[in-house]
Amino acid sequence: MRGATHARWAVCAVAVALAATACGGESSADDAGAVLSASWGDPQNPLEPANTNEVQGGKVLDMIFRGLKRYDPVTGEAKDMLAERIETSDSQNFTITVKDGWTFSNGEKVTARSFVDAWNYGASLRNNQRNAYFFGYIEGYDEVHPEDGGKQTADTLSGLKVTGDRTFTVALTQKFSTFPDTLGYNAFAPLPRAFFDDHDAWVKKPIGNGPYLVDSYTRGSQMSLRTRSDYPGPDKARNGGVDLKVYTDSNTAYTDLMAGNLDLVDDVPAAQLKNVKSDLGDRYLNTPAGILQTLAFPYYDDAWNRPGAEKVRKGLSMAIDREQITDTLFHRTRTPATDWTSPVLGEDGGYQAGLCGEFCEYDPDEAKKLIREGGGLPGGKVTITYNADTGSHRAWVDAVCNSINNALDDERACVAAPVGTFADYRNRITGRKMSGPFRAGWQMDYPLIQNFLQPLYYTGASSNDGKWSDERFDDLVDQANRETDPAKAVGLFQQAEKVVRDNMAAIPLWYQNGSAGWSERLSDVKLNPFSVPVYDQIKVS
Amino acid sequence: MGRYVVQRLLQMIPVFVGATLLIFLMVNVMGDPVAGLCGERRCDPATAGRLRQEFGLDRPVWQQYLTYMGNVFTGDFGTAFNGQEVTELMSTAFPVTIRLTLIAIVFEVVVGVTLGVVTGLRRGRPVDTGVLLFTLVVISVPTFVTGLLLQLLLGVKWDWIRPSVSTEAPFAELLLPGLVLASVSLAYVTRLTRTSIAENRRSDYVRTAVAKGLPRRRVVVRHLLRNSLIPVVTFIGADIGFLMGGAIVTERIFNIHGVGYQLYQGILRQSTQTVVGFVTVLVLVFLVANLVVDLLYAVLDPRIRYA
Numbered sequence: 001m002r003g004a005t006h007a008r009w010a011v012c013a014v015a016v017a018l019a020a021t022a023c024g025g026e027s028s029a030d031d032a033g034a035v036l037s038a039s040w041g042d043p044q045n046p047l048e049p050a051n052t053n054e055v056q057g058g059k060v061l062d063m064i065f066r067g068l069k070r071y072d073p074v075t076g077e078a079k080d081m082l083a084e085r086i087e088t089s090d091s092q093n094f095t096i097t098v099k100d101g102w103t104f105s106n107g108e109k110v111t112a113r114s115f116v117d118a119w120n121y122g123a124s125l126r127n128n129q130r131n132a133y134f135f136g137y138i139e140g141y142d143e144v145h146p147e148d149g150g151k152q153t154a155d156t157l158s159g160l161k162v163t164g165d166r167t168f169t170v171a172l173t174q175k176f177s178t179f180p181d182t183l184g185y186n187a188f189a190p191l192p193r194a195f196f197d198d199h200d201a202w203v204k205k206p207i208g209n210g211p212y213l214v215d216s217y218t219r220g221s222q223m224s225l226r227t228r229s230d231y232p233g234p235d236k237a238r239n240g241g242v243d244l245k246v247y248t249d250s251n252t253a254y255t256d257l258m259a260g261n262l263d264l265v266d267d268v269p270a271a272q273l274k275n276v277k278s279d280l281g282d283r284y285l286n287t288p289a290g291i292l293q294t295l296a297f298p299y300y301d302d303a304w305n306r307p308g309a310e311k312v313r314k315g316l317s318m319a320i321d322r323e324q325i326t327d328t329l330f331h332r333t334r335t336p337a338t339d340w341t342s343p344v345l346g347e348d349g350g351y352q353a354g355l356c357g358e359f360c361e362y363d364p365d366e367a368k369k370l371i372r373e374g375g376g377l378p379g380g381k382v383t384i385t386y387n388a389d390t391g392s393h394r395a396w397v398d399a400v401c402n403s404i405n406n407a408l409d410d411e412r413a414c415v416a417a418p419v420g421t422f423a424d425y426r427n428r429i430t431g432r433k434m435s436g437p438f439r440a441g442w443q444m445d446y447p448l449i450q451n452f453l454q455p456l457y458y459t460g461a462s463s464n465d466g467k468w469s470d471e472r473f474d475d476l477v478d479q480a481n482r483e484t485d486p487a488k489a490v491g492l493f494q495q496a497e498k499v500v501r502d503n504m505a506a507i508p509l510w511y512q513n514g515s516a517g518w519s520e521r522l523s524d525v526k527l528n529p530f531s532v533p534v535y536d537q538i539k540v541s
Numbered sequence: 542m543g544r545y546v547v548q549r550l551l552q553m554i555p556v557f558v559g560a561t562l563l564i565f566l567m568v569n570v571m572g573d574p575v576a577g578l579c580g581e582r583r584c585d586p587a588t589a590g591r592l593r594q595e596f597g598l599d600r601p602v603w604q605q606y607l608t609y610m611g612n613v614f615t616g617d618f619g620t621a622f623n624g625q626e627v628t629e630l631m632s633t634a635f636p637v638t639i640r641l642t643l644i645a646i647v648f649e650v651v652v653g654v655t656l657g658v659v660t661g662l663r664r665g666r667p668v669d670t671g672v673l674l675f676t677l678v679v680i681s682v683p684t685f686v687t688g689l690l691l692q693l694l695l696g697v698k699w700d701w702i703r704p705s706v707s708t709e710a711p712f713a714e715l716l717l718p719g720l721v722l723a724s725v726s727l728a729y730v731t732r733l734t735r736t737s738i739a740e741n742r743r744s745d746y747v748r749t750a751v752a753k754g755l756p757r758r759r760v761v762v763r764h765l766l767r768n769s770l771i772p773v774v775t776f777i778g779a780d781i782g783f784l785m786g787g788a789i790v791t792e793r794i795f796n797i798h799g800v801g802y803q804l805y806q807g808i809l810r811q812s813t814q815t816v817v818g819f820v821t822v823l824v825l826v827f828l829v830a831n832l833v834v835d836l837l838y839a840v841l842d843p844r845i846r847y848a
Contacts, residue, residue, distance in 0.1 A: 042806065045578065046624035053580045128591050130579055147587055203624065219625055220633065221708040221798045247705070248805065251689075252796045255704045259697045389809055423577025423811040430576055430583050441581055455582065463582035 033227065033240035034540035036522060038264040038533065039253040040244035042220050046203050049189040050122030050129040055443070059532050061186045063225055063242065064105075064208035066233055068096065068115070069184035073537070076290070076344050076447035076529040078181040081233065082110065082190070082209075084166075091177040091484050098166040101232050104192040105213035112168040114190035120144070120156045121196070122187055131187040133462060134445075137179065139171040175482040177489055178448055185446050211237045211536045221246050237536040238524070254517070263522055263540070266533050268515045270392050273331040276517060284517045286333055289531035290342045290444035291512035292452065293334070295384065295400075296466040297505075298434040303378035311374030313504035314359045316382065316437070318367035319407035322360070325399045326510050333515055336360070337508035340497050341452040342444065344529035350449030350490040356501055356508060364407035371408070378436075381413055386439035387425035388418035393439055400509070429465045440465060440506060447529050449493040453477065457500055466506065473499040542839075545847035549835070553828045558610075560824045564817050565606050573598070574811035578622060596620075596814070609814075613821065619814035621807070627818040630803050635822070637710045638799035641791075642784045644712065644719030645726070649777060653727045657734020657773070658766060664739050672735075676728035688721045688794040705796040718795040722788055726780050733776055737769035744768075770841055778834030782827035786820075 043057030049065060052058055068083035080086075084097040102110040121127055123135035125145045132145050139159030144152060159171035172179060182188070190209060195202045205214050211233060212225040226241035245262065247253040250269040256262040258279060268276055268284070276284050297304045297313060304313075322336035335343070339355035358366070371377060384401060386393045394416070401414035419425040428434065442463070444451045454477050455461045459469040473496050480492035500506070514531025521541055526534045575584060575592050584592075593599045596619075597608060612619065618627035660669040679687070695717060696704030706714045741747060742765065750764045789801035800819055807815030839845045 042623070044623060044810065125587050125591060128588055128595065130584070130588065132588055133585050145585075145587060147585060218633075218708055219623070220630070220803075245708075246798070247796050248798075248802055249793050249796065252705050252794060255692060255697060256796075259700065259704045261703050261705065421571060421577065421809060421811055423574045424572045426576035426579075427572040443581070462585065465581075465583070 033238070034521070035224075035226075035241040035243060036239055036263040036538060036540050037243040037245055037261075038535070039247050039250070039256075039262060039266060040223070042246050045130060047206050048129065048195075048203065049118065049191065050127075050131045050134070050187045052186060053130050055530065055532060058186060058530065060206070060214075060223065060225075060244070061189065061208075062210075062530075062532055063212040063535055064206055064210040064214060065186065065189040066102075066208075066210050067184055067186070067189045068098070069181065070235075071184045071447055071529065073526055073528040073534040075346065076349070078184050078446070081184075083180075083183070086180040086183075088180075091175040091179075091482065092172045094170045094172075094179065095163075096168055096170065098168075100166060102209055103230065103232060104194075104207055104209045105228055105230075106192060106194060106207050108192045108194070110190050110209050112162045112164065112166055114192065115188075116160045116162050116168050117196065118189060118191035119160060121191065123157055124155060125152045126155075134182075134185065134187040137172045137174065137176055139173050141173070177481060177484050178450055178486070181448055182446050182451075211235060212241065215241070235536050239535075239538055239540045242535050257517055257519060260519065263519045264516065264525065264533060264538070265518075266514070266516045266527070266531070268333075268517050270330075270395070273333060280517045283520070283522075283525075284515070285525060285527060286513050286515045287527050288335065288343045288511055288529075289514035289527065290344045290447055290529045291514075291531065292337060292340070292342055292442050293509045293512060294337075294340075294440045294442070294506040295437040295509065296440040297437055297468075298432065299466050299468045300432050301378075301435060304436075306375075308374045310503050311370045312377060313374075313507065315367045315370030315374060316404060317356075317359050317504060317507040318361065318363045318370065319404045320400055320507070320509070321362040321403045321407075322510060323362065325396060325403065329396055329399050330510075333513045334510040335513070337510050340500055340506070340508050341449050342511055342529075344444075345447055345449055345452075348487075348490070349447060350452075350493055350497075352494060352497075355494070355497060359501070359504065360508060362403075362407075367407050368409075377413060381410075381415060383415045383417045383436040384438065385417045385419060385425075385428070385434055385436065387420075387422045389421050394418060396509075397439065432467070434466075437507070438465075441512075443530070449490055449497075450477075450480070453493055453496055453500070454481075457496075457505055468503075468505045470499055470503060470505070542847050546832070546836070549832050553832075556828060557821075557824060561610070561817060561821050562606060564820045565609065565813070566602065568811065568813045568816050569602050569605075571811050574622070574813065577811060596622075598813075605813075609817065613818075618818040618821075621815045622810055622812050627814050630815065631818065631822065634798065634800045634803045634819075637715075637797060638785050638788060638792075638801070640710065640712060641715050641719055641722060641788060641797065641799060642781060644715050645723035645784050646777065646781065648720055648723040649727050649730050649780070653730030654734050654766075654770075654773065656731040658738055658761065660731070661735040661738025661742070661769075662761070664735075669735075672731065676731050679724050679728040684721060684725060685790050685794060687724055688718075688791055691717060691721060692794060708798065710797060710799075715797070718791050718797060721794075722784060722791045726776075726784070729776060730773055733773050734769065737772055738765060741765055741769050767841055771838060774837050774841065775834055778830045778837075779827075781830040782823060785826055786823045 041056040044054050045051045047057055049061055052061055066081050069078045070081040072079055082099050082102055084099045086094055086096050088094045098112055119135055122129050123132050123144050135141055138157050140157040143154035144157055162168045192207050194207050205217055211231045213228050215224040215226045217223045223244045227237040250267045253265045254269055254272050257265050299305045326334045326336055338360050339352050341351045343351050345351040384397050386397045388394055397416045401416050404414040405411055455463040457468055457473055458477055459474050476492055476496035480489045483489040514527040516527055516533055518525050523539045524537050528534050575589050597605055620626055656672050660672045663669050692704050695701045702717055747765055750760045789805055792799050792801035804819050
């Protein structure tokens, strides 16, 4: 069997070499530099920029697209990429100038129209794009995407106007000072004409303007990306390309890494965390990512919305021994949370360690006292609901429940309630069927404090699953969005965050880290704040 | 014979309709799949509405079922949530799983039946006890333990094979997964054959054959084995469908993108089209395998005749 395997390796190597040269001839793939293989998951939705809302599809988009802005892989700061200038005088009307010299991998020039067409496509209800709401601030969104099932009365956003080959204007419905910083999100990527002319072909083999181009794509199993030799950007890939391989089980990917069949895994399975140091040594990375796990509450249930309930919630928060759970269960791949944002934002971006204060520290006596003062747990117990199909949530929910039971000296204070599938879980949440705290995870879309607060706690916001509502909070967020000075805006958001704290609108649990392990061939492996490997900087020896 | 086959084929229709309806209802009971498509946020109602309409989820279940079945008969199995046609998924998944199943069946027949004959003829001897113990171990250890252990030993420690199967999944790479998949059934086949052989060894026709002075080999293969195979064939026939649909665990361990993988993804994402489509084909495989088994009885035992 061994001989056969080796023979096949040789054949594969030849095939890859042939493919690379063949591509070098017609498109513009670069066969200098070696190709690395990395683990991948099957994207849930078709790979369109405005249709991809999970990390696996996002990985690919991050390799084949560059937007107006790009988040620095280390600091998370939004820096100009295709944007030459984004000008505004009132934080509501923006004039955007696109840099000259950018092309898509099929040779087409990136112009202002590439952006405007892409955004119009993303916003239009007709195209069923999952991320359409990202364009919700742009004027005319109501006509192209009527929220309440009304008829679509326009095809294009009236707030977008192409004013020149490389310039266009954006009119928003309200002041939104940090709008330019949101433009690094994948939904705002430009699209070539090929996307509109032959959509089916494009989805089978996407064409973008990033440092990689899609060489071949077998849906559900593998995507081969190769470095573009004619890439005009400053972040040209330092390797020959990346082969993304779909793994059903991260354990298999890890085994493949150990056996030398895979170069990079970006999700080290929980079961392997205790071996990872001895297996990989310093070829393992564990860095903070913009992911916060919380417990949300159903505010549509009077038991959680009565005066005094905030004391119960604070008490519950103090009954959770975050240190111990992150230490023993997660082997330090999560960090106890002390605010409602993420360390990846940095101090200037609005992260404030310890904002939660004593309420996020384990103190059983104080916890008991607060819960008693607040009128006790509704019905004498809490039920924590979670989805059991992904993310090994069972283990930590059980641990949190144990911690609460121990702190309150009551064996039956906390019960875990699993739901079979994620879809069913989301159904119950949107159907307002939660009767107690439930798992809520938030992975940021872009590294702004606004993204950690507004979508989650603003009245009626898209991810405000608990239907929490507080006028003071809404007011502060509105003020912050109007504020043109970034530092002042962040200050206002932090004030809003304090409102969340004072009401304990959701219990922050821990910041989640991204992890990666790699083979001896690779160096310079980094994870960006979205816990995605920075593929273009990886060197292969 | 012809009438019998037609009768059996007609019987398949209600079984087929019943089985697909059941699966259809079961997947529907799990709730609205669109809610899972938007990550940790509420889908905006307009887009969710459009998606429901696109996948036909806005209509009553019976209507969905009828439309679906109507489409199935024209060869259209619908579209999965990631925009891929289910028939396209099938065309990539089934060849892989069929190869895997073939390897498993070959293992079962060759190794299982041989071991069964050997132990059946040498009842009570050390070889019998040894194989008996071995099958006991194989049956009692769950597949995922055997799979992970062999994968770690052969793939990582000794470096004999690749721990995961590549996209093309050629026969050579599927040998180990096939063995793992077959292991439990293989043990059953061994024990079934052994019991059956041991029982028939003392029957009149074997004694007659021996008395006629036939060579031992011919007695064992033509007379003894042929008559002892009926329960084994029944088992293997039912196992074909079982191996094809039940390979989820093995396919997951070895990262094989076959039927089990697609079913797993379909269930997680509550993709009715994928799950019902694949199960429909599996139901057909089961039915046909059962028919073939019944027809094989007649071949093995001339006393059985279908009128």
